[in-house]
Amino acid sequence: MPNRPTDPPALATRLAGVTSSIVRDLLALTERPGIISFAGGLPAPELFDVEGTAESFATVLSTGARAALQYSPTEGNATLRAIVADRYTALGLPTRAENIVITTGSQQGLSLLAATLVDPGDAVLVERPSYLAALQALTLAGARLIEVPSNGDGVDLDALAELARRHSARLFYTVPTFHNPTGRTLDAHQRGRIAEIAQQVGFRVIADDPYHELRYSGESLAPMAAFCDSDHVVSTGSFSKILAPGLRLGFVRCDPTIKPGLVVAKQSADLHTSTLDQAAAAHYLATGRLSASLARARCEYGRRRDALLAGLESALPPGSRWTNPDGGMFVWAELPEGWDAAVLLPTAIAHQVAFVPGASFFASAPRANTMRLSFTTYDPETIAEGTRRLGLALAG
Amino acid sequence: MPNRPTDPPALATRLAGVTSSIVRDLLALTERPGIISFAGGLPAPELFDVEGTAESFATVLSTGARAALQYSPTEGNATLRAIVADRYTALGLPTRAENIVITTGSQQGLSLLAATLVDPGDAVLVERPSYLAALQALTLAGARLIEVPSNGDGVDLDALAELARRHSARLFYTVPTFHNPTGRTLDAHQRGRIAEIAQQVGFRVIADDPYHELRYSGESLAPMAAFCDSDHVVSTGSFSKILAPGLRLGFVRCDPTIKPGLVVAKQSADLHTSTLDQAAAAHYLATGRLSASLARARCEYGRRRDALLAGLESALPPGSRWTNPDGGMFVWAELPEGWDAAVLLPTAIAHQVAFVPGASFFASAPRANTMRLSFTTYDPETIAEGTRRLGLALAG
The missing domain is CATH 3.90.1150.10 (Aspartate Aminotransferase, domain 1)
Known part of the structure; x- marks a missing residue:
């Protein structure tokens, strides 16, 4: 038996x-x-943009296929990282390519940040309600989730500070713009105060911002990390909502303290993101068709x-x-x-x-x-x- | 401050x-x-095969681009899973598509198996020496690595059984064919005995087999799981060495006990593997050009x-x-x-x-x-x- x-x-x-x-x-x-x-x-x-996407894949596969089909660096395609950095800079958040790590969708960014920034049992603050798959990634990493009361206008800032102190929170996870599931956007005041509280109390914010380019009304806002002159806000972003989700291309904007651990975790997770998909996306973005x-x-x-x-x-x-x-x-x-x-x-x-x-x-x-x-x-x-x-x- | x-x-x-x-x-x-x-x-x-790969991407993007650029199921492309299952069956290991999960390279398979099968502190047996990135993935999951003495012919089977019992090991990780880093291949006797010991002692084997199709001499051997009439051997595989590593396409062959947890972990890790890369690989494999x-x-x-x-x-x-x-x-x-x-x-x-x-x-x-x-x-x-x-x- x-x-x-x-x-x-x-x-x-x-x-x-x-x-x-x-x-x-x-x-x-x-x-x-x-x-x-x-x-x-x-x-x-x-x-x-099927035509543009197909053209970019065809170009990469006709001009640089061998490199595009080979293993590539864990941090991601250098051109794509530079483009992502330039896009942050244009949004009011000066960023260099070396602060960008390309991920297999922004979901991987969340998962890697959870793995590298959370020890089992650590308190992590989340909005109430929050994005389901982020709650899962944090839970799988062993986080103890603490909900911060929120309403239609955003997060209860006093509660955020109080809960962060009381639980010695390691992180606060938020979707600042066009929140999933509620659709609400944190205004400039909220963004600034959250960044301040993070600095004062001493926790990091994961600002998960996959939707911010899908704005149909109102004024554009700078990313939350632009309201913070330190390293307390880590940003994740995605090409899923603006190019194509099937390519699984996302990115993390992070500081030099976090990056080495993130790169190790990414290497252990999948070595790197599809070389070809990254190269095709970099080509597509360089054509200017995205606008x-x-x-x-x-x-x-x-x-x-x-x-x-x-x-x-x-x-x-x-x-x-x-x-x-x-x-x-x-x-x-x-x-x-x-x-x-x-x-x-x-x-x-x-x-x-x-x-x-x-x-x-x-x-x-x-x-x-x-x-x-x-x-x-x-x-x-x-x-x-x-x-x-x-x-x-x-x-x- | x-x-x-x-x-x-x-x-x-x-x-x-x-x-x-x-x-x-x-x-x-x-x-x-x-x-x-x-x-x-x-x-x-x-x-x-740059020409064949480019043709498959062009075909998918000209005939089914919208589906190929969209989100897709976490388990992977149904056609690709069926092809992988058929390839296992042809190797002497009867397999159904529902036992296959497509992963972002076989590295992700290792990482997900480590996350779902290892609790922090669990003993995991590994060969001495073993594949570096697997050691890392297991260590990140909190495994306590126990080395099993090995030589040019394979694993010391008595030591494997003894160490597994002594440490109540959860897993044994092995590369059965053309081992990384040593190049050695476990023969049929070793494969059978390892599967038997796993059954007798009660641990799982991860048989990581990315190289087995790269045989230049000697006789082909059935996968280790074929030597086991139970669920004790989980297999991981890869298209990196036979198609293109840059696409990050791998797979896990697993039983129904493991699969639900693996799929949850994969969803949390990256939702799914590139829809387009999977579809192009499925198309390429169906053309028969791989042989x-x-x-x-x-x-x-x-x-x-x-x-x-x-x-x-x-x-x-x-x-x-x-x-x-x-x-x-x-x-x-x-x-x-x-x-x-x-x-x-x-x-x-x-x-x-x-x-x-x-x-x-x-x-x-x-x-x-x-x-x-x-x-x-x-x-x-x-x-x-x-x-x-x-x-x-x-x-x-």
Whole structure:
């Protein structure tokens, strides 16, 4: 009788239940014919610059294929790192290429920062609610998550300072611009105060900013790290929302204290990000096509946001509230107290419409009456039909 | 006066010194003009099937670009998983697509297995010497590494069983075929006995097998998992050595007990591997071009191995020994007792030739008189010149 190998650790097993159900079910939903799913967080594929992207891959593969198919440095493609640094500098945050590490999507940036900046048991502050996959990456690294009260305008700054002191927090994780899941943006005052508190109390901020270029209204803001004259704010970013998520290209902007550990962790994680995808992205960005592609996406996504906001007026029951984001991909809705979005989801699916129950985005004490709705996937007419169905489902 | 953020954990900091020096220095060496470096582990870029790869990318981007640029399932491209499963089945290890998870290089497979199968403090058995980046991934996961004595023929099986029992080992990590760094291959008897011991004692084996298709002499062997009628052997594999390392495409073959945790860890690590790179690889493999490309690589690499082995005869001092691998990329040399390869390296570099001092491949008590030499990067004539220089350096 062979001995069973000892079981995998409790942590992975526990998380296995959580995520596979949420993410796989939602992916399955978006693939089911007939359903209008506000659940996913997928950019619209019809807005990808397929022609430009294909041209860049063809150029790299016809002019420098051998290098583009070979192993490459862990930190990433030097040209791409310089372009990313220049883009930060243009946003008001002076940055050099040596402060940039290319990652396999910004999710890898979060995962590597969690692995290198968090020791098991460390307190990490997160917004309430916060991005599900970041909560997971931090939990896998052994973080003890502490929720900071937040509202439509941003983070409760007094609570942030108090909780950071009380728990000797190592990190505060935030999505400053067009937050996932709520859509809210931290204004300049909040950005400055958060950076100050981090300096005063002595913790780092991970400013996860994948959506900031998807602005449809309001004034652009400098990255949070620009409000900080020290190394207390680490930034992560992504090409997923502006070029193509399938390429898995993200980046971390970090200081020389953090970078060596981050590079070791990245080497251990996957040696480096796809050499070819990085080279093609660097070529694409150098062509200057991104501006036109982004302008087109901003225009179309803005119409889609407006369609969702208009549709929610009649879809959600009286007493509901929802956010009015200036950009990004998500609207966050609160149904009246006592409603449970998870209970309503099957009815919605029966009406051929879907959303994410908000409970998944809370590190503790989930608020059952919340939901996240993405507006990027469908054209305005389909969104209008989706909200009509949602109204029928919630009235049913 | 702002408070400094607390320092990153000791682990990452400690590893930072180790790896950046080794890997960056070696990469830098291979790029320095004039030097002949046996240090790298790079496949020969002139043997990449550039034309076929470019055609596959062009086809995917002209026929299915929107899907290929979009987010995709964490487990990987369904077609690619089926192809990988069929290749295992053809090797004598019946496998279904659902047992395959595509990873961002096989390095990610190791890293995810370490994260999901090792709790901090767990004993993990490794060969002596073993693959450097695997030692790192296991160490980052908190493993306590226990070395199993090994020799030119393979692992000391009695010691494996005894150490596994004594330390209640969770895992044994091995490279069964054309081992990195030694080049040795475990024969059928060793494979069978290791699988049996794992079953009897109750630990899992990670059989990391990226080189097995690079065989230049001798008979092909079934994967280690084929010698085991249970779930005790998990396999990792790679397209890096047969298609192109820059694409970062690897895979894990695992049982249903492990897979859910692995998929959660992968989702947290990078959501999924490049959709486009996976789709292009699946297309390329379906064209059937790989066989011809691999045949060409095997023929050329065999000549390069022979050139290195011939050159070492006169390059290494009397009393040296070295392995005679049937495939892969590496020869392992032992200089006479008392020699120190790390001390000799600067002299070698002054003679425009390089190698990796073997000490880096030991989890403890490094043997200073060892070195790893890669034979895949240069043509036979250049290898002959490299060994001539090596002889001068060692005689110097």
